[in-house]
Amino acid sequence: MNEQSLKDLQQKIGYEYTFDCVxxxxxxxxxxxxxxxxxxTHSPRGRINLVKMAAEDKMDIEELRDPIEKCLGCQACVxxxxxxxxxxxxxxGAKKVLNDTEKKSVAKKTTEKIVFSKLFPSxxxxxxxxxxxxxxxxxxxQKLARKTKLTNLAPLHLGKFxxxxxxxxxxxxxxxxxxxxxxxxxxxxxxAMFTGCIMDSSFFTTNQNMIKLLxxxxxxxxxxxxxxCCGALHAHSGEVNQAKELAKLNIEAFEKxxxxxxxxxxxGCGAQLSEYDHLLSEEPEWKxxxxxxxxxxxxxxxxxxxxxxxxxxxxxxxxxxxxxxCHLTHVQKVTREPKxxxxxxxxxIFREMKxxxxxxxxxxxxxxxxYDEAMDILDVxxxxxxxxxxxTIVTTNPGxxxxxxxxxxxxxxxxxxxxxxxxxxxxxxxxxxx
Amino acid sequence: xxxxxxKKLDKVIKDNKRILTKSADxxxxxxxxxxxxxxxxxxxxxxxxxxxxxxxxxxxxxxIPVYPRGQGTCLSGGPLPVKxxxxxxxxxxxxxxxxxxxxxxxxxxxxxxTSKIKxxxxxxxxxxxxxxxxxxxxxxxxxxxxxxxxxxxxKYGVTGNYVLGLEVVTPEGEIINTGGRxxxxxxGYNLTSLIVGSEGTLGVVTEITLKLIPKPKSRVSLLAVFxxxxxxxxxxxxxxSSGIMPSAMEIIDKYCINAVENYNPxxxxxxxxxxxxxxxxxxxxxxxxxxxxxxxxxxxxxxxDVQSAVEEGEQNKLWEARKLVSPAxxxxxxxxxxxxxxxxxxxxxxxxxRLNEIREKxxxxxxxxxxAGDGNLHPNILTDKRDKDEIKRVEMAVSEIFEAAxxxxxxxxxxxGIGTMKAPxxxxxxxxIGLDMMKRIKEVWDPNNIMNPEKIFPEKGQSKLVLxx
Ligand SMILES: Cc1cc2nc3c(=O)[nH]c(=O)nc-3n(C[C@H](O)[C@H](O)[C@H](O)COP(=O)(O)OP(=O)(O)OC[C@H]3O[C@@H](n4cnc5c(N)ncnc54)[C@H](O)[C@@H]3O)c2cc1C
Ligand code: SF4
Ligand code: SF4
Numbered sequence: 001m002n003e004q005s006l007k008d009l010q011q012k013i014g015y016e017y018t019f020d021c022v023x024x025x026x027x028x029x030x031x032x033x034x035x036x037x038x039x040x041t042h043s044p045r046g047r048i049n050l051v052k053m054a055a056e057d058k059m060d061i062e063e064l065r066d067p068i069e070k071c072l073g074c075q076a077c078v079x080x081x082x083x084x085x086x087x088x089x090x091x092x093g094a095k096k097v098l099n100d101t102e103k104k105s106v107a108k109k110t111t112e113k114i115v116f117s118k119l120f121p122s123x124x125x126x127x128x129x130x131x132x133x134x135x136x137x138x139x140x141x142q143k144l145a146r147k148t149k150l151t152n153l154a155p156l157h158l159g160k161f162x163x164x165x166x167x168x169x170x171x172x173x174x175x176x177x178x179x180x181x182x183x184x185x186x187x188x189x190x191x192a193m194f195t196g197c198i199m200d201s202s203f204f205t206t207n208q209n210m211i212k213l214l215x216x217x218x219x220x221x222x223x224x225x226x227x228x229c230c231g232a233l234h235a236h237s238g239e240v241n242q243a244k245e246l247a248k249l250n251i252e253a254f255e256k257x258x259x260x261x262x263x264x265x266x267x268g269c270g271a272q273l274s275e276y277d278h279l280l281s282e283e284p285e286w287k288x289x290x291x292x293x294x295x296x297x298x299x300x301x302x303x304x305x306x307x308x309x310x311x312x313x314x315x316x317x318x319x320x321x322x323x324x325x326c327h328l329t330h331v332q333k334v335t336r337e338p339k340x341x342x343x344x345x346x347x348x349i350f351r352e353m354k355x356x357x358x359x360x361x362x363x364x365x366x367x368x369x370x371y372d373e374a375m376d377i378l379d380v381x382x383x384x385x386x387x388x389x390x391x392t393i394v395t396t397n398p399g400x401x402x403x404x405x406x407x408x409x410x411x412x413x414x415x416x417x418x419x420x421x422x423x424x425x426x427x428x429x430x431x432x433x434x
Numbered sequence: 435x436x437x438x439x440x441k442k443l444d445k446v447i448k449d450n451k452r453i454l455t456k457s458a459d460x461x462x463x464x465x466x467x468x469x470x471x472x473x474x475x476x477x478x479x480x481x482x483x484x485x486x487x488x489x490x491x492x493x494x495x496x497x498i499p500v501y502p503r504g505q506g507t508c509l510s511g512g513p514l515p516v517k518x519x520x521x522x523x524x525x526x527x528x529x530x531x532x533x534x535x536x537x538x539x540x541x542x543x544x545x546x547x548t549s550k551i552k553x554x555x556x557x558x559x560x561x562x563x564x565x566x567x568x569x570x571x572x573x574x575x576x577x578x579x580x581x582x583x584x585x586x587x588x589k590y591g592v593t594g595n596y597v598l599g600l601e602v603v604t605p606e607g608e609i610i611n612t613g614g615r616x617x618x619x620x621x622g623y624n625l626t627s628l629i630v631g632s633e634g635t636l637g638v639v640t641e642i643t644l645k646l647i648p649k650p651k652s653r654v655s656l657l658a659v660f661x662x663x664x665x666x667x668x669x670x671x672x673x674x675s676s677g678i679m680p681s682a683m684e685i686i687d688k689y690c691i692n693a694v695e696n697y698n699p700x701x702x703x704x705x706x707x708x709x710x711x712x713x714x715x716x717x718x719x720x721x722x723x724x725x726x727x728x729x730x731x732x733x734x735x736x737x738x739d740v741q742s743a744v745e746e747g748e749q750n751k752l753w754e755a756r757k758l759v760s761p762a763x764x765x766x767x768x769x770x771x772x773x774x775x776x777x778x779x780x781x782x783x784x785x786x787x788r789l790n791e792i793r794e795k796x797x798x799x800x801x802x803x804x805x806a807g808d809g810n811l812h813p814n815i816l817t818d819k820r821d822k823d824e825i826k827r828v829e830m831a832v833s834e835i836f837e838a839a840x841x842x843x844x845x846x847x848x849x850x851g852i853g854t855m856k857a858p859x860x861x862x863x864x865x866x867i868g869l870d871m872m873k874r875i876k877e878v879w880d881p882n883n884i885m886n887p888e889k890i891f892p893e894k895g896q897s898k899l900v901l902x903x
Contacts, residue, residue, distance in 0.1 A: 040506070043462075082698070
């Protein structure tokens with residue numbers, strides 16, 4: 001490689017960030033892929049070193065692909081790192097470089113184009129899994145997939161995920177949703193809801209429940225129609241330009257409202273929203289608006305906590321454990337509020353599972369494209385869940401929710417254990433005055 | 435190109451998933467917590483002593499260098515595959531963790547993470563004192579090889595003081611046992627002690643019998659704050675000569691305090707020149723009296739403040755922060771040269787002065803923390819590998835640190851080992867004959883020089899540290 005192209009590569013791949021790593025290994029115990037795959041190559045420290053090696057032309061870029069693609073992006077290593085090494089930036093840089101250099105087949109290109117530019121940004125659809133399922137049938141992707149042998153590209157065990165998806169909501173029910181829901185009683189403040197493409201397709205009911213919780217807790221809720229997909233999956237797949245476009249659409253959609261918070265209920269989307277300032281950092285004219293948007297973006301648990309919790313909850317004994325979303329824990333750094341909310345529910349006995357902050361293996365579309373690796377990680381998770389003897393696993397992200405359902409199924413625990421989104425769990429106990 | 439021994443290796447370890455050959459995998463086992471990057475030809479991940487033995491037999495026959503590796507947290511270059519060959523990753527050897535209550539011992543596999551042993555032992559109501567700051571990352575095998583220590587070394591000693599017996603695969607692929615399960619054992623040469631601290635140059639440890647002790651009844655931590663570094667040194671001597679034996683006594687200078695507080699605030703005072711972190715354990719009545727004495731003594735010497743933490747949570751917070759010092763100071767500048775020159779306790783104040791002179795003379799970022807109670811200081815130099823000019827000054831400073839330690843009757847390493855980093859200074863400490871005796875032992879154990887070559891012993895004519903590539 002000549003000097004200039006090496007410099008370009010270093011710039012793009014986040015070479016500078018790798019110098020923050022002192023190779024102390026403190027991140028090793030936090031990393032789920034290191035635990036299940038048992039190789040330094042699949043540890044944070046190992047991946048950072050490999051990015052450095054590639055950036056110094058000591059290793060072929062292509063060699064980086066497997067270690068990077070097998071990373072969950074859960075960022076548990078960032079939380080563990082005492083020198084605050086920005087692994088997220090290094091990962092992002094590596095993905096971008098890999099995406100740019102990949103010689104994709106026509107089939108793969110076409111598929112990605114449909115998935116990223118048609119499916120995800122369309123507000124009428126989607127969850128990354130439910131989403132793909134939906135699109136798989138409805139957009140003709142199925143036919144295309146068969147024709148192009150897409151199914152051979154990756155072991156897409158979509159059928160398995162379909163079984164754990166919540167039942168869908170009719171378009172009529174969706175359409176009947178209003179644009180504004182006032183607080184019950186005296187309003188403490190006004191918020192706008194980020195519906196999320198994922199949440200709004202397969203988890204429509206959860207979104208409706210969230211409106212209800214917010215109303216009862218004392219917030220007026222707007223649901224801006226112009227909003228679109230958060231762009232997380234695009235960004236994580238190296239499709240940075242599309243992610244930027246989506247970010248701008250969202251910022252514009254919400255700035256029209258006079259609100260205290262932009263509330264979301266999916267850890268992954270929330271993390272992406274909270275990183276818009278980084279995403280758009282090279283566009284100074286967007287700086288101010290982006291900053292405001294990022295400041296206002298909050299997870300539902302934080303907002304409910306700030307509102308003083310929920311007024312009246314039904315008392316019933318139940319053993320509960322919690323699987324936090326990585327993006328909520330390690331990117332948004334929200335760890336206290338969801339548990340605090342669970343613990344305020346009368347009758348609930350809360351039991352933390354071992355290594356709770358470790359990823360469950362869902363991680364965006366990781367469990368679809370790296371099915372076997374994801375299931376190994378899930379098995380470890382379930383081995384920590386079992387000893388809690390919980391009847392309910394509460395989660396804060398749709399991906400984690402599906403993964404936990406999958407885990408329950410794999411362990412044959414259906415009937416005795418259920419998985420629920422925090423919002424649905426709270427809504428179930430909410431005493432609604434008529 | 436596949437060499438003959440590569441093919442043979444495939445037969446020795448049948449599960450080919452545990453033989454790594456891809457560039458990315460090989461490079462991933464080419465570094466540790468210190469300096470340098472190398473590329474082995476193969477990485478093997480054995481799970482049993484038999485597999486280790488077969489690998490060593492093969493390597494010995496073909497004269498292939500073998501580099502044992504735990505979690506690669508070594509700070510002196512111990513597991514670096516400087517001559518290629520095979521990296522033998524012991525991390526998958528985790529099958530055994532047995533606690534024998536009747537004999538107060540534990541039998542463990544080398545790949546087990548030290549903190550897992552501590553947890554298991556604690557659950558049974560016993561105590562395994564050695565506590566390197568890297569305990570939640572490093573393997574017990576690595577601890578044995580480096581004879582790792584930690585804050586508790588003062589009262590309880592280092593890893594080696596708790597090893598009763600070892601199972602070792604010799605460089606020729608034979609399996610031997612040293613020591614045993616008895617507390618007393620004087621049969622023949624003490625090979626256990628020879629293997630402990632041999633940094634993987636005499637064989638691969640495949641099983642370890644550890645001595646456990648009863649858990650002390652209670653424990654209290656004290657934080658003494660000083661506005662003068664010299665005062666803190668005097669307080670250390672004062673406490674130790676008064677007959678009190680703290681279970682740990684750590685010193686942290688102002689640079690390290692600030693690094694930790696910037697990273698993850700623990701409530702250390704950022705305007706102090708140094709703090710002493712003292713832990714006392716034993717009978718609650720005795721501790722009560724000792725706290726009173728230490729408090730009084732520290733204040734008389736010039737401590738601005740002395741606080742005690744009794745609650746476990748508070749104590750943990752103080753000590754967790756101490757564990758962060760080493761990585762947190764790396765925020766000052768990206769390249770960290772971590773030393774562990776050790777001096778007799780009475781020489782601590784003098785060593786501080788020498789370090790201060792070196793800091794000024796070479797105009798470098800030199801910070802100090804360490805196990806003050808046992809004289810094991812960790813002068814750390816923060817620099818940037820890319821700044822060639824500064825690196826030259828750092829190289830000279832490091833040499834001078836070692837000279838100072840040896841001058842004061844100290845040693846090159848209190849716990850991090852020699853590896854590649856300190857090999858050039860060995861003759862200075864041991865003398866020509868002393869070093870030669872060690873070499874002869876190595877030659878007898880490992881006639882083909884396959885076990886971790888180029889560690890501990892300097893190359894011909896090598897007498898200074900070289901950090902630039
Ligand atoms: C942030 C940080 C803090 C640290 N704090 C301390 C501390 O307080 N006290 C301290 O003493 N050290 C400390 N260390 C150094 C290091 O953690 C220890 O030396 C540790 O024992 C190394 O263990 P490891 O499993 O990582 O071994 P590695 O680094 O992989 O290997 C170390 C040496 O052991 C050999 N080896 C490993 N396993 C075997 C085996 N089974 N048989 C034979 N040889 C083997 C290797 O060849 C090598 O020479 C620290 C390191 C870091 C990064
Ligand atoms: S990423 Fe952080 S925790 Fe992990 S090895 Fe590097 S410095 Fe240590
Ligand atoms: S992001 Fe998660 S999976 Fe990836 S290296 Fe960090 S801890 Fe491991």
